[in-house]
Amino acid sequence: MSCSIARSLEEVGEWWTLLVVRDAFFGITRFEEFQERLGIARNVLATRLQTLVEAGVLDRRCYDEARGRYDYVLTDKGKALWPVLVTIRQWGDQWVVGQGREAIAMVHTGCGEPTTGVLTCDRCGERLKPRDVRVLAGPGLDDPDLLPRSARPAPGPG
Amino acid sequence: MSCSIARSLEEVGEWWTLLVVRDAFFGITRFEEFQERLGIARNVLATRLQTLVEAGVLDRRCYDEARGRYDYVLTDKGKALWPVLVTIRQWGDQWVVGQGREAIAMVHTGCGEPTTGVLTCDRCGERLKPRDVRVLAGPGLDDPDLLPRSARPAPGPG
Numbered sequence: 001m002s003c004s005i006a007r008s009l010e011e012v013g014e015w016w017t018l019l020v021v022r023d024a025f026f027g028i029t030r031f032e033e034f035q036e037r038l039g040i041a042r043n044v045l046a047t048r049l050q051t052l053v054e055a056g057v058l059d060r061r062c063y064d065e066a067r068g069r070y071d072y073v074l075t076d077k078g079k080a081l082w083p084v085l086v087t088i089r090q091w092g093d094q095w096v097v098g099q100g101r102e103a104i105a106m107v108h109t110g111c112g113e114p115t116t117g118v119l120t121c122d123r124c125g126e127r128l129k130p131r132d133v134r135v136l137a138g139p140g141l142d143d144p145d146l147l148p149r150s151a152r153p154a155p156g157p158g
Numbered sequence: 159m160s161c162s163i164a165r166s167l168e169e170v171g172e173w174w175t176l177l178v179v180r181d182a183f184f185g186i187t188r189f190e191e192f193q194e195r196l197g198i199a200r201n202v203l204a205t206r207l208q209t210l211v212e213a214g215v216l217d218r219r220c221y222d223e224a225r226g227r228y229d230y231v232l233t234d235k236g237k238a239l240w241p242v243l244v245t246i247r248q249w250g251d252q253w254v255v256g257q258g259r260e261a262i263a264m265v266h267t268g269c270g271e272p273t274t275g276v277l278t279c280d281r282c283g284e285r286l287k288p289r290d291v292r293v294l295a296g297p298g299l300d301d302p303d304l305l306p307r308s309a310r311p312a313p314g315p316g
Contacts, residue, residue, distance in 0.1 A: 003261050004250025005180050005243060009173045011254060012246075022163050025288065026306035037303065056253075077253045082288045083277045084249055085163060087241040088170075092162025095214075095235045096169060101298035103161050104305065106291045111282035115291065119241045120278045124269035130183065130240045133264040133273065140259035145195065147262065148184035 003146055011055045012081065016040060016048050018088070021074070021081055024058065029071040057081070086117045161304055169213045170239065174198060174206050176246075179215065179232070179239055187229040215239070244275045 012018055016038065023037055035045050049072055052058040057078040061071045086106075093102045108115035119128045126132075135148055170176055174196065181195055193203050207230055210216040215236040219229045244264075251260045266273035277286045284290075293306055 003177075003180070003247075004255040005247045006177055007254045008246050008250030009176060015167045015172070018167060019161075019164055022161070026293075026304075079288065080249055080253055083245040084242065086277060086286070087245050088166050089161075089163045091238055091242055092166035095238055096165045097162040097298060102296035103299045105294045105296045107294060108279045108281065108284070108286065109290050109292055110284050111279060113279070113281040115279045115281055115286065117277035117286045118280045119244060119275035120283075121266045121269060121271070121273045122276045123266065123271040123273055125278075125283070126266070126268050128244070128266065128273065128275045130237065132266060132268050134267055135184075136263045136265060138260035138263045140255060141261045146184075 012057065012084075014048075016044070017052060018081075018085065020045075020048055020052060021057065021078060022085055024072065024074045024078065025082065025085065029073055031070070031072070034072070052078070083117070087119075090116060170215065170242075172206075172209075174202070175210060176239075176243065178203075178206055178210060179236060180243055182216065182230065182232045182236065183240065183243065187231055189228070189230070192230070210236070241275070245277075248274060 012021065019038055020034060023034055028034055028037065031042075031045065031049070034049070035042060038045065040048075049058065049060075053060050053072070055077075056075055058072045059075050061073060063069055063071050089104075093099070097103070106115050106117075107113065120126060121128055137144065137147060141147070170179065177196055178192060181192055186192055186195065189200075189203065189207070192207070193200060196203065198206075207216065207218075211218050211230070213235075214233055216230045217233050219231060221227055221229050247262075251257070255261070264273050264275075265271065278284060279286050295302065295305060299305070
């Protein structure tokens with residue numbers, strides 16, 4: 001599939017995988033701590049961490065050679081998942097957990113205010129909404145049927 | 159779990175689920191079309207659609223009572239997933255598929271330029287980056303250990 005949503009989900013769409021990434025953003029680096037926080041079986045966690053290392057999302061660094069202990073830290077590819085985590089948390093706060101029951105809040109240190117991240121256009125700075133964008137075929141499109149109907153070439157006359 | 163990332167993933171973290179939502183944004187509404195685009199077994203798709211209807215992400219509307227046919231359309235809760243899809247697609251374009259191989263591109267009709275959505279602070283409009291935000295306990299936090307160490311109350315002296 002050329003769709004990068006589909007291909008991204010193959011790497012990070014599995015439930016526990018994104019929670020491991022969440023905890024890595026919270027500063028967790030060690031197997032025992034991930035295990036305690038996530039409450040999953042050790043062999044399952046070991047597989048998840050290995051998957052994330054192979055995908056280049058986490059880097060495995062030895063911190064105790066004698067005991068064969070490792071830290072797991074976010075790579076640049078892993079750090080780039082931050083907007084995904086923020087948008088999914090905000091969606092959950094609003095639509096699943098509900099306002100007033102959020103587990104965490106973010107403060108923007110730049111302005112000192114509680115903040116919600118909003119998607120804006122990197123060119124003009126306006127907020128982006130689905131109705132304000134048009135989807136076009138990209139260079140890697142191998143199946144034109146992937147596109148919404150409105151973005152496909154118009155059929156010829158007749 | 160009070161974490162809304164975890165609770166969101168229970169609703170939409172499963173691989174096919176978000177692809178169904180992607181196609182719904184592309185204007186797909188009918189079972190046969192989802193099935194053709196996603197190439198999954200009919201019983202699997204039926205279960206996924208049912209899950210999304212139960213979660214309130216899709217609404218099921220009868221369009222042919224005689225034949226018992228339905229349209230599946232995004233609810234407001236479903237439409238609110240748009241920033242999640244955009245951020246995960248953009249991550250995949252950059253880190254999985256690679257620049258120059260994107261399947262689709264977005265044009266912002268407001269400014270007419272190809273656009274990448276960036277997360278900005280809803281208060282001051284500055285771009286948000288992980289190092290620019292501080293995480294605090296929210297009203298619904300039932301487990302202080304969920305927070306990153308830096309955000310937990312400092313231990314007392316001694």
